[in-house]
Amino acid sequence: MLNKSKNGILFISILFFLLIGVLIGVFRTILGNPFWIAGEHYQYLVQTTSNQTLINLVYNYVVNILPQTIYLMPLILGVFSIIFFSKIAKKYLNTDLEYYTSLILFLTLPAFILSHIALSSLSLLLILSLLIVENYPKQNFLFYVYVFILSLFFPILTILVLPAFIYFAFKDKSFVVISSATIALSYLILFFLKLPLEYVWFSLPQTNEIFAFFGGKFGYTILLLIFGITYLYSEFSKTSSVSNSFIIFYFILSFFNTQLRCIMIFVFIFFASKSISELINKKWSADILKYGAILLICCILFFSLSTAIQDTITQTPTKNHVDALKYLNFIHSNLKEGTLLTNPEYNSFIEYYSGVEPYVITDEKKYLPETIFYSRQYSKIAELLIQENIKFILIDSQMTSGSIWANDREDLLFVIKYSDNFKEIYSKNGIKIYYFDAD
Numbered sequence: 001m002l003n004k005s006k007n008g009i010l011f012i013s014i015l016f017f018l019l020i021g022v023l024i025g026v027f028r029t030i031l032g033n034p035f036w037i038a039g040e041h042y043q044y045l046v047q048t049t050s051n052q053t054l055i056n057l058v059y060n061y062v063v064n065i066l067p068q069t070i071y072l073m074p075l076i077l078g079v080f081s082i083i084f085f086s087k088i089a090k091k092y093l094n095t096d097l098e099y100y101t102s103l104i105l106f107l108t109l110p111a112f113i114l115s116h117i118a119l120s121s122l123s124l125l126l127i128l129s130l131l132i133v134e135n136y137p138k139q140n141f142l143f144y145v146y147v148f149i150l151s152l153f154f155p156i157l158t159i160l161v162l163p164a165f166i167y168f169a170f171k172d173k174s175f176v177v178i179s180s181a182t183i184a185l186s187y188l189i190l191f192f193l194k195l196p197l198e199y200v201w202f203s204l205p206q207t208n209e210i211f212a213f214f215g216g217k218f219g220y221t222i223l224l225l226i227f228g229i230t231y232l233y234s235e236f237s238k239t240s241s242v243s244n245s246f247i248i249f250y251f252i253l254s255f256f257n258t259q260l261r262c263i264m265i266f267v268f269i270f271f272a273s274k275s276i277s278e279l280i281n282k283k284w285s286a287d288i289l290k291y292g293a294i295l296l297i298c299c300i301l302f303f304s305l306s307t308a309i310q311d312t313i314t315q316t317p318t319k320n321h322v323d324a325l326k327y328l329n330f331i332h333s334n335l336k337e338g339t340l341l342t343n344p345e346y347n348s349f350i351e352y353y354s355g356v357e358p359y360v361i362t363d364e365k366k367y368l369p370e371t372i373f374y375s376r377q378y379s380k381i382a383e384l385l386i387q388e389n390i391k392f393i394l395i396d397s398q399m400t401s402g403s404i405w406a407n408d409r410e411d412l413l414f415v416i417k418y419s420d421n422f423k424e425i426y427s428k429n430g431i432k433i434y435y436f437d438a439d
Contacts, residue, residue, distance in 0.1 A: 009100070009103065010082070010083065010086050013082050013086070013103055013107055014079050014082055014083075016107055017078055017079070017082060017107060017116070018075060018078075018079070020113060020309070021074075021075055021078065021113070021116060021117050023309075024113075024117055024309060024312050024313060025117070027313045028312075028313050031313065031314070031318075031319070032318075032319035033313075033314075033317065033318050033319050033322075034317055034319075034322060034349075036117075036118045037114075037117065037118060037312055037315045037316070037317075038315060038316045038317060038345065038346065038348045038349050039118045039119070039120060039348055040056075040059075040119070040120060040121065040348060041070055041074075041118045041119035041120070041348075042348045042349040042351075042352045043056070043060075043348060043351075044056075044059050044060050044063040044070055044119060045063070045070065045352050046351050046352050053153075054152055054153055054190065054193070055121045055124065055153040055154075056121075058153075059119065059121075063119075070119050073119055074115075074116045074117060074118055074119050074120065074123055075116065077116060077123040077124065077126075077127055078112075078115075078116035078123065080127055081112070081116070081123070081126050081127050081130060082106070082107070084127065084130040084131060084134055085102075085103075085106055085130055085266075086103065087134055088130060088133055088134055089102045089103065089270070089273075091134075092270060093270065093273060093274070095277060097277045097280065097281070098273045098274055098277045099273075101272075101273040101276050101277055102269050102270060102273035104301065105223065105224070105269045105272060105273060105301075106266070106269055108301050108304060108305040109221065109224075109265065109269070110212045110217065110218075110219075110221070110304065110305075110308035111212070111217070111218045111219070111262055111265050112126075113305075113308055113309075113312070114217050114218070114308070114312065115218075115262075117312065121153070121154075122218065122258075122259070122262055124153065125150075125153070125154055125157070125259055125262060125263075126262065126266070128146055128149060128150045128153070128154075129150070129263055129266070130266075131146045132146045132147060132150065139175055144178060144179070144182050147179060147182050147183065148182045148183075148185065148186055151182065151183045151185075151186030151187070152186045152189065152190065154259055155183075155186060155187060155190060156257075156259070157257075157259045157260060157263070158183050158186075159183070160250075160253070160257065160260055161250075161260075161263075162179075162180070162183060163246075164246050164250070165179050166179075166180075167242065167243075167246065209258075210255050210261070211225075212304065212308070218258055218261060218262050218265070219261070219265075220261075220265060220268065221304050222300060222304070223272060223276075223297065223300055223301065223304070224265065224268040224269065224272050225268075226272075227271070227272035227275035227276050227279075228268035228269075228271040228272045228275070230275045231271040231272065231274055231275040232244065232247060232248065232251075232271060234275075236248075247267070250263075250264055250267075251264055251268075276297065279293060280293070280294060316345070316346055316349070316398075317346070317349045317353070320396075320428070320429040320430065320431050321346070321349075321353075321396070321431065322353055323428065323429070323431075324394065324426055324428065324429075324431040324433060325349075325350065325353035325354035325394075326353055326354070327426050327433075328340075328354040328355075328356060328392065328425075328426065328433055329353065329354045329355045329356070331425065332354065332355065332356055332392070335391065335435055336391055336437075337391070338356075338389045338390055338391025338392065338436075339356065339357050339358060339359040339360075339388070339389055339390050339391065339392070340354065340356045340357070340358050340359060340390070340391070340392040340393070340394055341358075341359045341369060341372065341385075341390045341392070341393050341394075342358065342393065342394035342395070342399075343396075343398070343399050343403060343404060344361055344369065345403075346358070346394070347359075347360065350394075356392060359388060359390050368384060368388065371384060372384055372385070372390075372412060373404055373405070373411060373412050374410075374411045374412070375411060375412065375415070376411055376412075376414055376415060377415075378415050378419055378421075381412065381415055382421065382436075382438060385436050385438070386438055390436065391435060391436055392433060392434070392435060392436070393412075393416075393422070393433070393434045393436065394431065394432070394433050395413070395431070395432050395433075395434070396430055396431045396432075397430035397431070400413065416434055421436060421437055421438060422434045422435070422436055423435045423436075423437060
């Protein structure tokens with residue numbers, strides 16, 4: 001049975017999280033990189049107001065009133081997430097080993113670390129989801145409050161999980177009615193406020209986004225996949241219940257929705273914890289095999305965590321990006337105003353350091369950057385740049401070595417090289433900025 005008193009372990013877990021969060025920032029600073037990695041928190045620093053969802057507006061307002069919260073809020077949300085996760089683990093897990101395993105998996109998860117080293121909407125998503133799960137058995141007033149808040153901030157997600165809500169409480173008609181009414185009320189409020197629900201409902205799955213071992217920031221780790229699916233398979237072989245079918249359905253659906261994937265990752269922690277515990281507790285023909293399995297699991301965890309930390313330390317923006325953008329900030333007032341086109345992953349910090357707005361991809365024009373990047377027709381490229389008022393193009397070595405192009409002689413790069421309308425205004429440390437002048 002699970003020993004409910006785990007305050008010492010909980011304190012160590014919180015300390016470990018805070019240490020990792022601070023060390024990542026310290027090591028980035030030592031390398032000369034900004035303390036914070038690329039992320040939505042940069043838009044709160046410049047108070048971006050375009051294309052805002054409700055969570056963006058709230059974060060912007062809080063940061064404007066109390067600027068220090070942008071540094072403290074991620075860590076505070078992370079601490080509370082650990083506390084609530086621990087409470088849920090005590091409630092739903094059966095043994096000490098399962099509890100310890102779940103905490104280790106939780107704390108070493110790249111998705112958890114990346115959601116809490118800078119201000120992120122996903123950190124709020126996690127803590128609201130944990131609060132809903134904790135209060136679900138009680139179905140008290142707080143439960144409906146958390147569902148209401150989640151629906152306001154993440155309306156698409158609540159619509160996706162509503163069928164599961166209805167199924168698991170089908171016999172309780174009042175619960176179904178109140179839950180549905182709560183979500184409907186949140187949608188009504190968003191409608192009257194004329195706020196967009198979300199930017200994207202679904203996106204086509206990409207391997208490098210779904211799986212953490214292929215570089216996905218919010219992807220499934222190899223341990224979660226192996227042991228989570230093993231647990232699901234064993235449960236499904238015992239009984240093919242509707243609840244197991246729901247889990248499999250949402251697991252597949254999570255490939256297409258990042259928010260849902262973050263929720264399913266934490267669901268899989270509980271499955272993997274049970275599966276790992278069963279593996280360790282089973283009778284082994286030789287103890288050395290048991291210890292070898294434990295060592296292998298620990299090595300995979302260490303490798304996953306260390307890789308995530310290393311990638312985060314060297315993640316954009318780097319010192320070189322900051323130097324280039326600050327130079328652009330210094331000279332751009334002498335040039336015609338326009339937006340800057342670059343790797344969309346860099347958009348979050350472009351305006352903060354350069355004062356120039358990045359070109360934002362909308363649903364209607366989501367393929368336009370690709371059309372520009374992968375074309376060799378100057379007339380077509382020039383027409384699009386003029387139409388979208390794109391005056392600056394930033395290209396770094398990462399973009400020319402795989403992320404956009406395979407080398408520096410392809411497509412747009414070829415056109416830039418042989419066209420006098422593209423003026424190179426910055427070139428240093430593998431980063432180039434071009435100014436497009438159609439005149």
